[in-house]
Amino acid sequence: MVVTLPRQLALDLPLQASFAREDFLVSPSNEAAYGFIERWPDWPSRRALLIGPSGSGKSHLAAIWSETAGAVTLAGAALEEEGVPVLVSHKAVVIEDAGRGIDETALFHLLNLTGEAGASLLVTAHEPPERWGLALPDLISRLRAMTALTIATPDDDLFRMLLVKLFLDRQLIVDTSLVDFLVRRIERSFAAARQVVAVLDREGLSRGRRITRALAAELLKEVLAAPPEDE
Structure with a gap:
């Protein structure tokens, strides 16, 4: 007699990924970005843009930098103009997943105020700003002036x-x-x-x-x- 065992119920429980510094995997595809993050506060303009595909380690690098710099982190979709002064008061800011649909006026003011206050800013995105569909020319020029770090396809x-x-x-x-x-x-x-x-x-x-x-x-x-x- 053949007995068929029932399949176990597999639960899709959320996993807590480790964003610890020691768990970041460094290789030729990301070592330039990692090295730049590690050099803070010795950044040319204290503002950087980190670009890479989904799951490439952008959030991990941002978390490493945030811990070092004592930064506050906000999703790009949640960025609003009235909240910019509060963000800048922290002296170090991470904007995660910037891109299409971001509040351009809020981001423009964030770039201006961080520059005036000497605050540090790290913006992560899947694509370079040229592909965000931005309408404000001044915002585009300021984003282009930021140090751009790219995480390549993994080797x-x-x-x-x-x-x-x-x-x-x-x-x-x-x-x-x-x-x-x-x-x-x-x-x-x-x-x-x-x-x-x-x-x-x-x-x-x-x-x-x-x-x-x-x-x-x-x-x-x-x-x-x-x-x-x-x-």
Whole structure:
């Protein structure tokens, strides 16, 4: 008699990613940005723009800098003109995920006031300002004057380290052959790495199986055909 075991219920519980300095993975694709963050307060204009794809480590770098500088952090979508003076009073500000739809007048005043007050400012974005659809010429010129830091697509070593870290964040220990298998076969993006690890974790628990290369090969055909979700 064949007994079919019920699949375990896999709960998508939120994970708390570590933004500690010692957990940031440095490689050729991000070492210039990391080095610049580490040089604060020795910045040319005390204002910098950090650009990179989803999940590339922008928030991690911003958190490292925020802890060092004692900065206050605000989402770009929440930036409003009346709140700018309060932000500047902190002397160090992080604006996360700036881009299309941001309040241009508020950002313009933030750039002006941080400059006048000698405050430090770090702005993160997925794309350079030229792609934000901005209408204020003065704002565009001020953004172009900021030091621009770009995080590139991960190289092999960083992508391998990233996968290992994502598994460890979920308290999963996997074989190096599985990591090498994924490095060679999945899309070379941070978002794809997060999606793949999440699916392997969920499906491994649901099926009551260890996360192995064989399971990964099966899921690459079954589950991971859909494009990775953006953050």
